Amino acid sequence: MPVQPAGDDGTPPFPDADLMYIADLLAPPERDRYFGIRRFLQSSVRQPSIEYWNREEFPFGLLADMGKHGLGALQLDGSSTLFKGLMYVELARADVSLSALAGIHNELILGMISGLGSEEQKDRWLPGLKSFARLGAFALTEPDHGSDIAGGLETSARLDGREWVLNGAKRWIGAGTIADFALVWARDAADGEIKGFIVETDRPGYMATKISNKIGLRIMQNADIVLQDVRIPAGNLLPGATSFSRANELLRDSRAWVGWQGAGIQLAAFDVARAYALTRRQFGKELAGFQLVQQQLADILGNASASLALMAQLARIQQEGKLEMVQAAMAKATITRLARSSVAMGRSLLGGNGISSDYEMGKLFGDAEILYTYEGTYEVNSLIVGRAVTGKSAFH
Ligand SMILES: Cc1cc2nc3c(=O)[nH]c(=O)nc-3n(C[C@H](O)[C@H](O)[C@H](O)COP(=O)(O)OP(=O)(O)OC[C@H]3O[C@@H](n4cnc5c(N)ncnc54)[C@H](O)[C@@H]3O)c2cc1C
16 A cells, blocks of 8 residues: 655655744644654554555544544643644544544544533533543534534523533534534524533433445534434533634634645645655556656645635644634635645546555545535635625625
8 A cells, every 4th residue: 555654754854744943933842742652653653544444444542542632622722722723633644534523522522521511510521521532512503503603503502400402403413423413503492592511412312323325524414403302400501602703613623734734735735746756667667757747746735825824824823812703714715715625636647547546646635625614615705805805894
């Protein structure tokens, strides 16, 4: 299998895709940690993930190893925004599904419980979550409401004495079949506000069905969830999550995380395309020696570098507390557009072997489609930017 660890071949001066030395912006201790985790991901996660992806199976062993490297606690361990982002890059470079799991886990699950949860909720869930011993799912999207979820959300919550009673359906919920709990967004029947609830997955009336036959993110166990008169204690409402604006702050940060993923998938596309071009021979010489092939490698690397540089600057403004939805949406839309183009070039560069996920590029090709669509589609993120620069909403 033509899988090489990134930067293994020291012959050309620039074998590594981080041409602009973005990783050098990290302070030395974080830089050492970055290279250590990157080696682990390239040597222990990248190759094994292919078979799991093919089988649509979840690699619990790999997740435990990721936990040992601290990837389950990035949100709470004091890491810089750039370090956390570069972790998402390297995760996506090794496997996009596992980067999705780590991103949702850190940005949305840890972010929500630590930022919006009660002391009791923090004590109960955070220790297990930090090592990946426990998993949460982020349940916002519904079968009939995706892009218009903020206005259209139908799942209901009704306070009955000391319990909330939840009814409704959710779709596409990552880790919905394997998580210990779902963070469910539901509309309070009393005041009409959208609120966040912790729903343990073993509660009677919680039913999750795996969504199979996906063309990408096949390791992530996405689920259709039905909530039928699910009763949870009053204390399972997150005290800080009592309106959709709180969800929106988290969604801003998770859009930025998808930007990092989009950069990472392009580094992976470059790694795979470069390795293939250097080994595959046609017309008596390596593909790497043909001008048109070099053009494609240069284009993928240019897209990847532009994406990474954009995210490095986004990390700076995020660290300073200046990140707004418009920057996150612009980065997410732009980078996933570039990512789609990069993996398409990589796919064609591998010829027929680009069609098989065994050569990785086919896997990246499918995964890029998910990045383009989740956390707000390309179109919806573009409309957020359009509204910010014109003052006119074109959503409806
Ligand atoms: C693999 C995967 C994992 C996911 N994980 C999660 C998860 O863990 N938790 C969760 O809550 N959700 C999750 N999602 C849901 C995801 O966020 C939604 O799929 C996404 O927001 C789009 O919603 P939709 O699929 O309903 O598409 P729709 O909203 O029906 O959109 C269909 C098309 O119409 C376009 N469109 C819609 N409105 C407009 C408009 N006003 N103007 C122009 N074009 C428009 C869209 O851009 C899109 O092209 C996941 C989705 C996928 C595919």
